[in-house]
Amino acid sequence: MSDQKHEYHVDLTWKKGRIGTLSSPQLDDKIEVATPPQFDGGVEGIWSPEHLFVSSVSSCFMTTFVAIAEYSKLKFENIEVKATGKLSKEDGKFVVSEITLKPELTITDEKLIDKAKRIMEKAEEACLI
Missing domain, CATH: 3.30.300.20 (K homology (KH) domain)
Known part of the structure; x- marks a missing residue:
């Protein structure tokens, strides 16, 4: 890695409520994300x-x-x-x-x-x- 520079791109799109979708032009898979259930409006079962x-x-x-x-x-x-x-x-x-x-x-x-x-x-x- 030495003195090289690396960039990692992530895009987030709001889906609904407290849920969004993470994606990257560098990757195929998407990850659904949300507010954790411990907080008001949080969602169970989502990262x-x-x-x-x-x-x-x-x-x-x-x-x-x-x-x-x-x-x-x-x-x-x-x-x-x-x-x-x-x-x-x-x-x-x-x-x-x-x-x-x-x-x-x-x-x-x-x-x-x-x-x-x-x-x-x-x-x-x-x-x-």
Whole structure:
């Protein structure tokens, strides 16, 4: 990535009520988004900005881990990341006050556990989100 610049384009179209559709000229799939049900007028069962924010941190960790693992030649079977974001009210407005990631890595060689832990730490430090 060095000194290259990258752009990511996202378009949002209001659908109705508190629901919109995210799209990108760079991607095929669209994502329906809405106010989360914890807020007035919120909608159940649809991705919210809060879900997307937490998922951006989680997916950044995963993709960064995979890149570092490949570079470090760490062989692993699978990685899953459970993420929780906490919203709290500070100075009269809601903020994402905490995001907790719980990665679960499957490796077949126990001798690589320490190396895998170091790579997870590096991924957390290197993730740009």
